[in-house]
Amino acid sequence: MKQPLGVILAGGQATRMGGGDKGLLTLGGRTLLSHVVERLTPQVAELALNANGDAARFDALDLPVLPDSIDGFVGPLAGVLAGMDWAAERGADTIVTAAADTPFFPGDLVPQLLLASEGMTNPLVLAATPDAKRGTARHPTFGLWPVALRDDLRDALNGGLRKVVMWTQQHGGREALFPHEAAFFNVNTPDDLKTAEDML
Template identity: 75%
Template sequence: MKQPLGVILAGGQATRMGGGDKGVRLLGGRRLFDHVLDRLAPQVAGVALNANGDPARFADLNLPVIADSIDGFVGPLAGVLAGLDWAASEGANAIVTVAADTPFFPCNLVPCLQLAGEGTAHPLVLAATPDPKRGQARHPTFGLWPVALRDDLRAALADGVRKVVQWTDQHDGRTALFPDEAAFFNVNTPDDLIRAEAML
């Protein structure tokens, strides 16, 4: 199976963290971006960063920086679309997205997503973890997305679709279940950063 490209989603406004780029916050003396890259890069054929504003502020990451093509911070689907358009220009057939504020995601994320998508023409898979109430909780910023569906996603965004699972459910999206809920712990607030230090 062809290795997908990786896209780090960092296009949000980080309001609960006081604004700015969450990915540059330090965890164990290294940026969140560095932790995320360490886990993602070995699993994919190449990595880009989805972020808005001046791309020069990320120059030292040495990554392509791709901005949302839809204005107004409409959520992670806009970042997914930007990633799919970039992947199409690179000749890739799929991307895997991860969140810039989630430093402990599984080191086998990509193969598990690919395995869950086997047997479908256009594998569309979200990561999930066990949930005592719902059976499983999906993590919409962690997914395998086929380039073949990018124009469908563009049309859905133009029609006002904002919820990731609303769109993935329309396309028989699957889930890949990961046993460790803590793996998808994300750093939203300064208190979360303190928790992440303890987890590290």
């Protein structure tokens, strides 16, 4: 399989941070997004950013900015679809997504997702970590997605589907288990940002 293209999902509204772009908050003197770009770049063939509104605010990253093609902030699946459409134009088979507010995700994210997808006609895998209450916790903004299912996803979104796991289960999606519970720690609140500074 060809190396996937990477798409950073930054299309959310960051309501718990008071709005704005969480990815542009600073951690250790650099933006959260720059930490994510640094981790994902070596793992993918090309990289783009899914974000809505004025793309100029991300000029410093020098990345293509892909807005949602489905209106109304319908969640991360709209960003996945934007990434799939971009990848299709480039002749790619798969994309890997990562969230803009999760600076410490694993350096072997892509290899582990690809390993879990072996034998699948349409490679569809979400990252997961151990969870004391539920056994495993899925991280639906971190996944491997097949470009071949983009029209199916578009139809599902236009039909009102919003839940990532509902759609992945319809297509026999798998999980790639990462051993550390905090591997996908994300910054949702000002307190989380303080915790991330300590983790850094």
